[in-house]
Amino acid sequence: MLFKLSYKNIKKSMKDYAIYFFTLILGVAIFYVFNAIESQTVMMKVTSSTREIIELMTNMLSGVSVFVSFILGFLIIYASRFLIKRRNKEFGIYLTLGMSKRKISLILFFETILIGLLSLVIGLILGVLLSQLMSILVANMFEADMTNFTFVFSEDAMIKTFIYFGIMYLLVMIFNTIQISKCKLIDLIYSSKKSEKIKIKNSFLCIIIFIISSILLGYAYYKVTSGVNSIASPREILTIMAIGAVTTFLIFWSLSGLILKLVMSMKKVYYKGLNSFILRQVSSKINTTVFSMTIICLMLFVTICVLSSSLSIKNSMTANLKELAPVDILLSKTRNIPMEFANDYGYNADQIEDSYDTIDETLQKLGIQEDEYLTDQVNLYYYIEENLTLESTLGKALKQAKKTYPSLDYQSPEVIVKLSDYNKVAQLYGNKTYQLKEDEYMIIADLDSMVKLRNEGLKENTIITIDGKNYHPKYQECQDGFIEMSSNHINAGILVVPDTAIDIKEDSSQIEKEFLIANYKAETEEEKQEIEEIFTKSDYQGMEEKVLLGGNTKLSIYEASVGLGALVTFIGLYLGIIFLISSAAILALKELSESTDNKERFCMLRKIGTDEKMIHKALFWQIAIFFAFPLILAMIHSFFGIQFCSFILETFGEEKMLASVGMTAIFLIVIYGGYFILTYYCSKNIIKEK
């Protein structure tokens, strides 16, 4: 009997449940898709290092899934609370008929099970289909070959989805029972009769709060963009975020009162058609939902930033690679470790002894015939000079620098390279070569923040001293370039001096590091891969104890950055989509939960003779404003937030950013816009005349 009642309830109120149901299905589908990624990648032909990254990614994704399940759990509980509220009267009737609260809870229990099962099944089917599309995306990300595409179904992901959502539904049932047991009959029956109290805020107070919060918000915006260098600690960032959140709340609070007042004063607009009605509808709703509006706005803000940053990371990473990893291999070796130094840094005796071998010697010892595999070899050294530190190259600019970047280590020794060595490397890399006079030096750097810092020192014409001889800068600015390959612009600065400045014996402890830069003697990708394996063979692993040889290869940089890019993109997508769905669903549910009240109001409008077209327009604008309100502020936030993200990541090019912002916009339009349209049609259906 009770089950029949539940079944009929769901069938009857499908219209009201549509959004809830839709959200559940989407949640299940997305949860499955992101947890099934590992199985999707099994069929892909990838190298072992990529496989490792995929493993790392799936681990991280399942970690994120826990977080996501929390968000979805809250969303579901929130939504079911709404739906219960909508049905107060129905429960009131059950209670007056003598049904016990336990039985009502039971009805809800059956309903949750029915809806839960249905949404799980449909969501999983959708998820399995979507995850096939996902395979294409994954393969694309990892630049893997997709020729042997097969249909994949992940049992693990399915079981996981069942367990996680099972727990969520269980929690919903518990919450429902608690809510039912707490409610009073009188409130249930008369819940719809309570007339709404309209609070008009003091407009003077509103204006003051609005101005203050705008100023504070402006300050926060300034801090994360122009004033970004002065941020010293993560704590300061947290403070700025807190300011942003609080001001968002205050702006919504004050604006909801102000806009109404403002439009009301424009009598011609206010008393045109249903404008007064629309405005009152919206403002009464925003008045009572300032807090949720804030949460939604902040969620949208995070979504936009996360999506556009993560989408651009992959692009910019791969774009940098051609420039930043121009040769096949770079081997490096820490050299000439002095005895007194060794103990402080924990080098063992073997390592110290080894550090006096050149790279060539080490390779021979390891049994690698260098000339057989490598071509275009360039050898060079990093030197250090006692007392030549970052502090001394900054000179007079030091004081200002310490203010702007208080956390830098100004005592770290500077790396020095001979001009002829640098030119050899630059030639091989296809970078610009330089000339220096006997008493000149220059700095090569490409890490933006360090370039800015060092330029201050160079402008001051800071003199450096090597071996008792003074040198002055040739250029007032750092020159672009690098020696060590990597996936990003991370060269913090290398001092280039004339060859004559350095007159050091082979075993001097002033030689800090040795490099061997070369290309593989190979024509095809396969041959390159073979040579790569010789140099990166696992046989050498475990030799770190004895040999200090390190290095980087073009291939490994490519794989690592492709993998890292994919990892960030997937996590960004996952979180972004879930956040977007959650915020849109909350808005939609809020709007729909008031549809019964609205139905009466629209009915009245009809009775006094309002055209259907006018009524639909009013409904449309009412929902549109409600949806747009948090979005607009979130977009303003994001405008500054994205700039901050790009500052932190320092990897974006302008155009790349535009593309990823475009992608984000598509996501927003599809998901947020989709919810908006759905809400509009559902409400239209509800207010329809019977």
Place this chain on the structure above:
Amino acid sequence: MEKTLQIKNIEKYYGNRSSLTKAIDNISFDVERKEFVAIMGASGSGKTTLLNCISTIDKVTAGHIFLDGVDITKLKGNELNKFRREELGFIFQDFNLLDTLTAYENIALALSIQNKKAAEIDQKIKKVAQELNIKDVLHKYPYQMSGGQKQRVASARAIITDPKLILADEPTGALDSKSSKMLLERFQYLNQELQATILMVTHDAFTASYATRVIFIKDGKIFHELCRGEDTRKEFFDKIIDVVTLLGGDLNDAL
């Protein structure tokens, strides 16, 4: 005299072939301009159905309703809405004011959906507020007003468009006797001074006694008709009571 409303042999059936309910069974009557007509009947007699048919909220099964010569049973879609907002004024038992709007805005809405200018709206509201004695509550919300005030605001909304016909469905149903009396006196004022044509449905003899003519309905048919003529309200009331007694049944509880 001009006939504002002509009702010709209307019928309204509910249900299907096996169980048919005749809510209105062949009713015909006319309402002349500047008349104040009350329709009385017990609950279930079909008086509200009749009003719904005249107001185009419901459709008749057979027959015709003419308002100033236009057959409103033939109107469709937006013509209906246009008819409602331009030719009719509505007053409901439960006021039907929008709870989110102030009294002023509620009244203004009736004009703003006709795309009238803000200045004109303001002028008209001030005038009607004076007539219905609601100047003090214009900027209050429905929840801040008493039932009588709400009903007068609703009446203001109904008459502000200068409708050809004002329809009132149990306007005193939710009011106490003092507010009822005040409201009905306002109705009388609208009828006599402003020449408004009013058709009111009620089951209350006291309310009906303010009308110039009372039509009694029983089981979907016209049962009797009373004209006030030169009677005082008290005399008219007594006459109505006589008919109510004759009608018997549950209309007796109207006493």
